[in-house]
Amino acid sequence: MNVDGLPALILLIPLAGAVSTLLIQKAAPLLTLLTAAVTLILTVLAALQVESGGPLTGGHGLFVLDALGALYLLPVGFVYFTSSLYAIGYLQARRQKHPDEAPPRFRQYFPLMNIFALVILAVPVVANFALMWIAIELTTVFSAFLVAYEDRPEALEAAWKYVMLTSMGAMIALLGVLMLYYGTHAVGQPPTWQGLITAAPRIPAPLLLLAFVLWLIGFGAKAGLVPMHTWLPDAHSQAPASVCAVLSGVETGAALYMLLRIYPALTANPGVHDPGAWYMTVGLITVGSAAFMLLQVHDFKRMFGYSTIEHMGIILTACGLGAAIHEQGMVYQLFAHSFVKPFCFYAAGLAGVVFGTQEIMRVRGLISRSPAVGWALLVSTLAIAGAPPFALFLSEYEILARGYASGQYVPTGLLTVFIVLAFIALVYQVSRIAFGEPSAAAEGSSWSKVRVPWSSLIALSIAFLPVVIFGIYLPPQLAQLVHQAAGLLEVHG
């Protein structure tokens, strides 16, 4: 097999999926599942190949897949697959639960999901960062109607805010992207990550800084960094859980991926002083705001939206703390979050199906009503909050330990306080939902008539596996890939 063709193949399969689901709409769910399964296998093969043989290139320089890109591809493939499986039963179950509402866009869902997956997969695969910008911009465009899937005023409001805020961010980032395009070209380097790092010492510092600020605002809006985060809880409260899993698990990570990859270029330029301070400041503001919002949230899908904001902030702060230097905490946090968050949304989506509402105040006793869903929601919350033995515990411990060891007591202390606060808030909110006597609202509703769809339960079970496995065992190839990816973010100069 010609491995150089792998990056292109990873993009061609979802494209074929999108076209086939448009043409054969009756088989769209199964075709999407098949497409996603093949894509997942290809992403695993690509990751193994990168781990053993170095970056993959192809398409006459159009594609480059390095260790960080490969590490990001793995959860994309996994979420694409589990989300496709989950959606088969879940979308039908939501329809039965809300028969009086306008019919959902079931026919549009699967083609859009395939194209959405395609553009997310393109972000780490394409070499040119102007093309990466286009891919990120298109993630918004193709997911807008997935967020507005249910066609209710609230869903349309969420989709509108999502499109406007993230597109505004994209336009701001575009100017930054084109400035870096100029910067790399002016010193004879290609507009790729490697070209940028090579060119960085010779790019004028004010230009690099201005481009970075534009990236931080622009891609920060997409990643949900405070104060550009307002679209994120709204979109997550209204979109189907299968869409939230992709949005939260990997789409926000795509924008953060861009911000992480520019970091070594900033540190390589002697004229840019302490770029980590930017990351740390924005990261801490984001984590802190999310932690406080988690205390007063009233919707359990919004809650996981704020949790995503919290994790984006943790990763950014970790980058600022310098945890990437020969360490793996930050990279592993990005990786682990992408696996854990879909599990949270799958559980939350099924809890919504069981109760017919997402209002925390109106639901009690989920475990007694649906033990599988109740325990899944509780375990997913513990996992995303960073409890042992789950994967995020390892990465958060690593980040904090490195922060204290390097003598950065104030920012690390603040990060610790915010993480603990978010942990308490998450566990408090979910314990109210999971335990106790079922609420009157639930009793009065038609919950007992709703059967939890089997495809969604299988997807939930599959999504649980990496959550627990990566907390106690990391396959050697994966550990090596994490190490290589962390090396790519190593400080230069």
Next chain:
Amino acid sequence: MGADHVVALSIDGSIAALFIVLGLGVMVARQMLASLRFFMWQSVALAASALVLAVDLHIYSLFWVALITVVSKVLAVPWVLRWAAGEEVYGCREVDQALDIPVSVLVASVLALVTWFAMVPTLPIFASGVPFAHINLPAGMVMVLWGAFTVALRRESVAQLMGLLIMENGAFFGSIAIVHNLTVIVEIAVAVDVPILALVIGLLIRNIRRVTGSTLAGALDSLHER
């Protein structure tokens, strides 16, 4: 600096001024159709600037930029919007906005001044090799900020879309002066991206009107923490 550059700089400066004025028109136009027309003329100004740079610097890829701009923004975007949300755009409807026009112009002026002072330290970097940067970059950056301000200022969804589109125009107006080597695939992708964005937002506007009976994005305010 040769005489050709002086003439071209003077023409490009005039186009930049026109570009700014047309952006102001998008921001404060009272009717949606007028706002769309200001955007179309602003896109023509962007294409004209690309042509001036192409001729003066002998960079022929900028001819493509001019052509793509006209096709995607002057022709495709209005066509797409007519198809997706014709009634909302082409009905002669007054645009509701959060601030009145004099205050909006005042805020826009302050934003322009702030942008200018923020850009000044970077302009010497571009002095050699890219003679038009000190005209196009500040003008483009002003338009990016004005576009963002328009989105915040306007309560109508179509007018907010216009804000987004002038942000994109601003980013390109600035970048054509410094980036002359975009590959064909990037240029085509960017050209396709804008009409697709307009199409999706146009369809969203049509759905918002169908479901809520209005295109007032400012009235969509039910999702927040209590």
